[in-house]
Amino acid sequence: MENEDDSRATTYTTLASGPDFRHELEVRRSRFITVLRRSPDEETARSLVADLRREFHDARHHCSAFVIGPDRMIQRSSDDGEPSGTAGIPILEALLKRESTPGVTDLSDVSVVVVRYFGGILLGAGGLVRAYSESVSAAMDLAPLVERRRLRLCAINVLHEEAGRLENELRSSGYVMAGTGYGPRHTTLQVALAADEEAISEARSRLASLTAGSAELEPLGTQWVDVPR
Incomplete structure (x- = not known):
């Protein structure tokens, strides 16, 4: 059993326990496959990236982000070959800015990987930011939360x-x-x-x-x- 910790938080929102949640979005022929995993620690979060690299081994990019802890103190992101700042940060911000109730942003213990299959049409920096952000937001709209x-x-x-x-x-x-x-x-x-x-x-x-x-x-x-x- 967990005892009281140093966290000041007494409540936050996370994914319901269960299998990884998946959602796919197509933007100008590129496929954006978003996978969410409940991740109480960094090891679990990083394992999602490793798992999806094996599953989607022919994809160009496996961009990721995670936020962990009741106070959301652990935050990481990766562009994985996309232009700097166009993937990892938008994914992370989609998690951090997600409102569980109006005005409350407390989502945590969640890792996300967005697998991208390039469709032959360049999206540009702004297009990539929008696509990665929207792919995570669309997945979060449907994912089971507790x-x-x-x-x-x-x-x-x-x-x-x-x-x-x-x-x-x-x-x-x-x-x-x-x-x-x-x-x-x-x-x-x-x-x-x-x-x-x-x-x-x-x-x-x-x-x-x-x-x-x-x-x-x-x-x-x-x-x-x-x-x-």
Whole structure:
């Protein structure tokens, strides 16, 4: 389990867990294949470039960028042979300027590679900047996103026969469920709460009401948790 870190952020937006997301755009006969990967670290981000170089080995360019960390402190980009400043930076800026909600730019833990197949028509510097930027923006319009929050995990031990009902009632009450474990006699439900005492107190009261006081809330520590948007 992750503990509290030095990040000042308590929430940001990222790709939903799952396979790489792909989108293709054609601009004046050139193909721009955009691939997005959720990347919590540089190794994962760089592996996307390596993977796509092998898959699209006959493409001229594999331009890339990534932004990592709750505070978006790690940022890199590469033009990969395109004229300087026409690919990597536009890709990175498309990530950094992406609004998860109006006025909020907090996308992170995302790597992008745009594979370009030249179509025989020169686009010029301005055309390349627009094409790379638009290819990433179009992919982001369709990609599945989640909100990632730093929350306090709490455990609830209940009898197996009561677990399903309690989990459904907690979900119906708006609580974020973060996992389930099974023991010989009890099921352990994990619920993710805002990391403050008021939220803990409210959850304890709600749990007491739902279980007639038979279950208790056990704080486990803080962790980053995906919350559907």
